[in-house]
Amino acid sequence: MLMFGRMLTLAMAMLGGIFFSQAPEFAQQYRQRIGGALDELRAVITRFDNEANRNGLDRQKALELYAASPEQFLRSQGGAMQHNFDRYAVLDQQNRDLQQAPPIAKPFVILRNPDPDLVTNAWRDFNPGVPVTMAGFVWAVVGLIAGWLVAGLFGTASLRRRHVKRGPQRKAGGSISGSPPRQHEIGDNGEKFELTGQAEKADVKRLRDDLFREKGPREIPHHTV
Numbered sequence: 001m002l003m004f005g006r007m008l009t010l011a012m013a014m015l016g017g018i019f020f021s022q023a024p025e026f027a028q029q030y031r032q033r034i035g036g037a038l039d040e041l042r043a044v045i046t047r048f049d050n051e052a053n054r055n056g057l058d059r060q061k062a063l064e065l066y067a068a069s070p071e072q073f074l075r076s077q078g079g080a081m082q083h084n085f086d087r088y089a090v091l092d093q094q095n096r097d098l099q100q101a102p103p104i105a106k107p108f109v110i111l112r113n114p115d116p117d118l119v120t121n122a123w124r125d126f127n128p129g130v131p132v133t134m135a136g137f138v139w140a141v142v143g144l145i146a147g148w149l150v151a152g153l154f155g156t157a158s159l160r161r162r163h164v165k166r167g168p169q170r171k172a173g174g175s176i177s178g179s180p181p182r183q184h185e186i187g188d189n190g191e192k193f194e195l196t197g198q199a200e201k202a203d204v205k206r207l208r209d210d211l212f213r214e215k216g217p218r219e220i221p222h223h224t225v
Contacts, residue, residue, distance in 0.1 A: 012150055020146065022126075022128050022129070023107040024103055024104070024106060024107065024133060024135040025126075025127075025128065025129040026107070026122065026123075026126060027098070027106035027107045027109075027110055028106070029122050029125075029126060029127070030110055030118055030119065030122045031095070031098050031106070033118045033121060033122055034091055034094065034095045034098070034115075034118065035095070037087075037091055037115070037117075037118060038088065038091055038092060038095065041084055041087060041088040041091070042088065044081075044084055045084060045085065045088060048062070048081055059085075063078050063081065063082060065078075066078025066079075066081070067079075087115070090113060090115070091115060091118075094109065094110075094113060094115075097109045098110075102135075103133060103134070103135035104134070104135040104138050106135075
């Protein structure tokens with residue numbers, strides 16, 4: 001069992017290292033897609049601005065006309081254009097951040113505000129690379145540590161479950177470890193019986209008092225074990 005646990009820990013650490021080592025490569029392929037997305041959005045925005053200027057409107061006035069239109073189609077078109085403007089601003093800022101960030105920090109830049117479409121497309125066409133750079137090596141080490149920690153947490157949880165299933169250990173004589181000692185009473189005929197509740201203890205006390213009044217204190221056996 002111990003050998004199996006060590007093998008599982010090693011396997012989890014290796015998988016974590018392999019997975020994390022691809023983070024810089026994924027960031028690089030994601031950044032390449034940002035350039036293409038910015039080019040497409042820039043072309044759409046330029047056409048919109050040119051049409052608005054041709055009709056004596058700026059961008060904001062044109063969007064307001066779309067929003068105020070009684071036609072649902074035109075309102076939807078205005079909302080789609082507003083989304084394009086917002087997405088372009090976010091991707092443009094993210095592209096600048098990726099250019100300025102060191103290679104080891106580029107995955108964090110993406111995680112801070114990932115674009116769902118770009119992440120989906122980049123993951124779909126992702127080609128794993130051999131981590132020959134320092135950033136890939138560092139991320140591989142991080143993955144090894146993360147995998148080792150995850151395996152350790154699973155092992156600790158498994159040990160706790162087995163301990164709970166076993167339950168409390170019984171000592172010699174049938175008593176459970178940690179349980180309070182049971183009280184017994186010896187009757188007139190020398191027979192020992194167990195006091196299991198407060199009501200029985202009260203009955204024994206009343207019986208003893210009655211015997212005390214009838215026979216006197218010397219004739220009443222009274223032993224508690």
